[in-house]
Amino acid sequence: MAADDYPQTGLRERLDFLEGEYRRNLLAMDMAVSMVHLHGRTSFTRNPAAILEEAEKYVRQLPVTFSLITFLTIDQDALFTPARCYPAGCEAKAEGIVDHLVAKGDFAWALNQNRPLLVKDAGDGPVILHVLTTLSRVRGMLLAVIDPFSSLLSSDELDNLCFPGVFSGLLSIICHNTAYALESAELYGMLDDLNNRLQHQVVDGLLCIQAQNVQLRQEISDREDALRKYADLVHALGEITYEHLVLEGRIEWSQAVKTMLGYSPEEMGSDDASWTSRIHPDDLTSIGVAFEVARASEEGLFDLEYRFRHADGHYLWFHDRGCMQRSEDGRLVRVVGVMKNVHVRRSSEERLHRTLAELQRSNQELEQFAFSASHDLREPLRKIVTFGDLLMEEYGHSLQGEAGFYLERMQQSALRMQDLIADLLDYSRVTTRPGDIRRMSLHEAAEAAVSQLSEPLAASGGQIRLSGLPTVWADFGQMVRLFYNMLDNALTFRQPDLAPEVSVSGETLHAGWLRITVQDNGIGFEEKYAARIFKPFQRLHGKEKNDGTGMGLAICQRIVSRHQGLISAQSAPGRGACFIVDLPVDANGRPDKEPS
Amino acid sequence: MTADLCPVSILMAEDDDDDYLLTQKAIHKSAVGIDLIRVKNGEELMDYLLQRDASGPPQALPGLVLLDLNMPRVDGREALRVLRAHPHLKAIPVVIFTTSRDAEDVRQSYRHGASSFIHKPTTFQELIRVVTVLCHYWLGTVELPLKAAP
Numbered sequence: 001m002a003a004d005d006y007p008q009t010g011l012r013e014r015l016d017f018l019e020g021e022y023r024r025n026l027l028a029m030d031m032a033v034s035m036v037h038l039h040g041r042t043s044f045t046r047n048p049a050a051i052l053e054e055a056e057k058y059v060r061q062l063p064v065t066f067s068l069i070t071f072l073t074i075d076q077d078a079l080f081t082p083a084r085c086y087p088a089g090c091e092a093k094a095e096g097i098v099d100h101l102v103a104k105g106d107f108a109w110a111l112n113q114n115r116p117l118l119v120k121d122a123g124d125g126p127v128i129l130h131v132l133t134t135l136s137r138v139r140g141m142l143l144a145v146i147d148p149f150s151s152l153l154s155s156d157e158l159d160n161l162c163f164p165g166v167f168s169g170l171l172s173i174i175c176h177n178t179a180y181a182l183e184s185a186e187l188y189g190m191l192d193d194l195n196n197r198l199q200h201q202v203v204d205g206l207l208c209i210q211a212q213n214v215q216l217r218q219e220i221s222d223r224e225d226a227l228r229k230y231a232d233l234v235h236a237l238g239e240i241t242y243e244h245l246v247l248e249g250r251i252e253w254s255q256a257v258k259t260m261l262g263y264s265p266e267e268m269g270s271d272d273a274s275w276t277s278r279i280h281p282d283d284l285t286s287i288g289v290a291f292e293v294a295r296a297s298e299e300g301l302f303d304l305e306y307r308f309r310h311a312d313g314h315y316l317w318f319h320d321r322g323c324m325q326r327s328e329d330g331r332l333v334r335v336v337g338v339m340k341n342v343h344v345r346r347s348s349e350e351r352l353h354r355t356l357a358e359l360q361r362s363n364q365e366l367e368q369f370a371f372s373a374s375h376d377l378r379e380p381l382r383k384i385v386t387f388g389d390l391l392m393e394e395y396g397h398s399l400q401g402e403a404g405f406y407l408e409r410m411q412q413s414a415l416r417m418q419d420l421i422a423d424l425l426d427y428s429r430v431t432t433r434p435g436d437i438r439r440m441s442l443h444e445a446a447e448a449a450v451s452q453l454s455e456p457l458a459a460s461g462g463q464i465r466l467s468g469l470p471t472v473w474a475d476f477g478q479m480v481r482l483f484y485n486m487l488d489n490a491l492t493f494r495q496p497d498l499a500p501e502v503s504v505s506g507e508t509l510h511a512g513w514l515r516i517t518v519q520d521n522g523i524g525f526e527e528k529y530a531a532r533i534f535k536p537f538q539r540l541h542g543k544e545k546n547d548g549t550g551m552g553l554a555i556c557q558r559i560v561s562r563h564q565g566l567i568s569a570q571s572a573p574g575r576g577a578c579f580i581v582d583l584p585v586d587a588n589g590r591p592d593k594e595p596s
Numbered sequence: 597m598t599a600d601l602c603p604v605s606i607l608m609a610e611d612d613d614d615d616y617l618l619t620q621k622a623i624h625k626s627a628v629g630i631d632l633i634r635v636k637n638g639e640e641l642m643d644y645l646l647q648r649d650a651s652g653p654p655q656a657l658p659g660l661v662l663l664d665l666n667m668p669r670v671d672g673r674e675a676l677r678v679l680r681a682h683p684h685l686k687a688i689p690v691v692i693f694t695t696s697r698d699a700e701d702v703r704q705s706y707r708h709g710a711s712s713f714i715h716k717p718t719t720f721q722e723l724i725r726v727v728t729v730l731c732h733y734w735l736g737t738v739e740l741p742l743k744a745a746p
Contacts, residue, residue, distance in 0.1 A: 378695065379695055382695065382716065382718050383614050383615075383618075385718050385719060386618050386717075386718065386719065386720050386723065387614075387618070387720075389719050389720030389721060390618065390621060390720045393625075393720055393721075415718075418718060425697075433698075433699075
C-alpha cells in the first residue's frame with residue numbers, strides 16, 4: 001500500500017483504520033503488561049510442562065487465530081519433539097509440518113533468527129516459527145499455524161507480523177520468557193538434584209554418626225557396668241586394694257583401709273610414705289627382695305606377707321598379692337594389689353610353730369635323758385655283775401647253803417637288766433644317734449642282717465630267701481637292724497619241729513610307696529596282739545619259752561617311723577607271721593625329706 | 597727274770613677305783629706277772645710319763661698304756677693327742693679301755709693313734725680274758741705256769 005492512496009480513501013475508512021490500529025496497540029500494550037505475569041508464573045516453576053502450558057495460554061491470547069500451536073523441545077537425542085500441543089493430540093500433525101519445514105530449510109533458518117519467522121507456504125496455512133533460546137543455548141521451537149479463514153488478519157497484516165511490530169515483539173517476549181523459564185527449570189532441577197544428593201549425603205553422614213554414637217554409648221555403658229561390677233567385687237571382697245602410681249608418687253587406697261586399719265582417708269594419706277612408713281621394720285628387707293624379684297620377672301607378679309601398722313599402733317599380718325606394670329623403657333609405672341588380713345592365721349601359725357618347736361625340744365630332751373639315763377645305769381650295773389663274778393670266783397667255794405644259788409640269781413637278773421638297758425639304748429639311739437640317709441641297697445642291708453644271724457640260722461636248719469629288694473634312700477645301719485630284728489624274730493618264734501622258712505620280698509605299691517614283706521612259718525600270734533607287739537618291752541610269750549627283752553619290734557617301728565613309713569603285722573597262731581613295712585619313696589626312691 | 601731288766605709294766609689311766617681294782621685282780625688272776633701302775637687322769641698320766649722319759653732309761657717307761665676316755669681334768673682323748681705328738685712317748689702302745697660305745701669315740705681314737713679300742717667287759721671272766729690277750733699281744737709276756745717252775 002502506498003502513502004498517496006490515503007487521499008482517495010474516505011475519511012471514515014481512515015478513522016476506522018486508525019481506531020483499529022489504536023485498539024490493536026492498546027491490546028498489545030495490555031498484553032505486554034501481562035507478560036510480566038508470565039515471567040512471574042514461569043520463573044519459579046520447576047515443571048517444563050507447566051511452563052509450556054502457561055506459555056501456550058499467552059500465545060493464544062494474541063489477536064491471531066492459530067489452528068495449531070506446538071512447543072517443540074530438544075530431547076536427549078538432540079531432536080525436536082512436540083512437548084505441548086494445541087489442540088491436544090495434534091503431535092503427529094505438528095511433526096509432519098516440522099518435517100516439511102526442516103526439509104525446506106525454514107526450520108534451520110528460524111533457529112538462527114531469534115525472531116518470529118513467517119512461512120507462508122507451509123501446507124495447512126501460514127506458519128510462524130520462533131526459536132526458544134537463551135543467551136547460552138537453544139531450548140526449543142514454537143510452531144504456530146495461523147488459521148487463514150478465521151484469522152482477522154489480512155494478508156498485509158500477516159506481512160506486518162513478520163517485521164518488528166507489536167505482535168512479533170510480544171511473541172518474542174513469550175518465547176524468550178519460555179526459553180529462560182525452561183532453562184531455569186532445568187538449572188533448578190539440577191540444583192535440586194545436587195541439593196538432594198547433598199542432603200542425602202548429609203543424612204547418611206548423620207545416620208552413620210548416630211550409629212557410631214549408639215555404639216559408643218553402649219561401650220561406655222558396658223565399661224561403666226564393668227567398673228561397677230569391679231567396685232562391687234572389691235567392696236564384697238572386703239580386702240584393701242590399692243593402686244600405686246609410681247611416677248606420680250601417689251597411692252590410691254580402697255575404702256577398706258578404714259575398716260581394716262582404722263585410718264580415715266586423710267590419715268592414711270596417698271603418698272609413698274602412706275605405705276612404706278607403716279611396714280614393720282623387720283619386714284622391709286624381705287619385701288625389697290620380693291619386689292626386686294617381681295620387677296625382674298616377666299609377669300611382674302608378687303605374693304608376700306608382712307606386718308602393717310594399724311592406726312592403734314599394733315601390727316597386723318597382711319598377705320599382699322599384686323602386679324607391677326612397666327613402661328616400654330622398663331621403668332616401673334604402676335603397682336596394683338590386694339592386701340588381705342591374715343593376722344589370725346599367721347598368729348595361730350606362729351603359736352603352732354612355737355608349740356611344735358617346744359614339743360620337739362622337749363622330746364629331744366626326753367630322748368637325750370633316756371639315752372643318758374640308760375647309759376649311766378650301765379656303769380654301776382656292770383660293776384655289780386663283775387664284782388658278783390669276783391665274789392663267786394674267790395669265795396664261791398666257801399658259800400654255804402643256798403647262798404651260791406641266790407648269788408647266781410642276782411647275777412642273772414643283773415645280766416638281764418643289762419640286756420634291757422642295752423636294748424633301751426638301741427631304741428633311743430634310733431633317733432638320738434641316727435646315721436645318714438643315703439642311697440643304699442635294701443638287698444645288701446638284708447644280706448648283712450642274714451650274715452649276722454648265720455649261726456642261729458645254721459642251728460635251726462632254716463632258710464631265708466630275699467627277692468625284689470630295691471635301692472632306696474635310707475639309713476643303712478638302721479635298715480640292717482630292721483631286717484636283723486624281724487629275721488631274728490622269725491627264727492626265735494619258730495615251730496619246734498619245723499625248719500624256719502623266711503621270705504623277704506619287696507614290691508612297689510601305688511604312687512611312691514615301697515612294701516617290704518617278711519613272711520615266716522613260725523608259731524605266729526593272735527591277730528589281736530598285732531598292734532601291741534610293736535610297743536617297748538611287750539612280750540607275747542613267756543620268759544622261759546623264748547629269750548628277748550621285748551624291744552626288738554619296738555626298735556623296728558622306731559626305725560620305720562624315722563623313715564616316715566608304717567609297720568604292721570598279720571598272723572594267726574600256728575600259721576606263721578607276716579611283717580609288712582611300707583616306706584615312702586618319691587620317683588627317685590627317696591624319702592620325701594630328711595626326717596629331723 | 598734278771599736284775600738288769602726292769603719289769604714290764606702297764607700304766608692304767610683310770611679315775612674309777614673299782615675298775616682299777618678289778619683290772620688289778622684280773623691281771624693277778626691271769627698270772628701274767630705284770631705290774632699295774634695307776635694314774636687318775638690325763639694330767640697325771642703325762643706327768644708320770646714325761647718324768648720317766650726325762651730321768652730314767654727307756655725301760656723305765658711302761659710297755660702299754662690302758663687309757664680311759666672319760667676322766668676329770670685332762671680326759672683320755674686329750675691325753676692321747678698329747679702322747680701321740682710327743683717324740684719319744686708316741687712309741688708306747690695305747691689301748692683305749694672304756695665303757696663308751698659311741699662310734700664317734702671309736703673313730704676319733706683310732707684317728708689319733710690309739711693302738712686298740714676295748715669296751716670294759718661286763719663279766720669278770722671276760723675281763724681276765726681281755727687282760728690276758730692284751731698282755732700277750734702288746735707285751736709278749738709268757739704266762740707263768742701255775743705249777744712250780746722247773
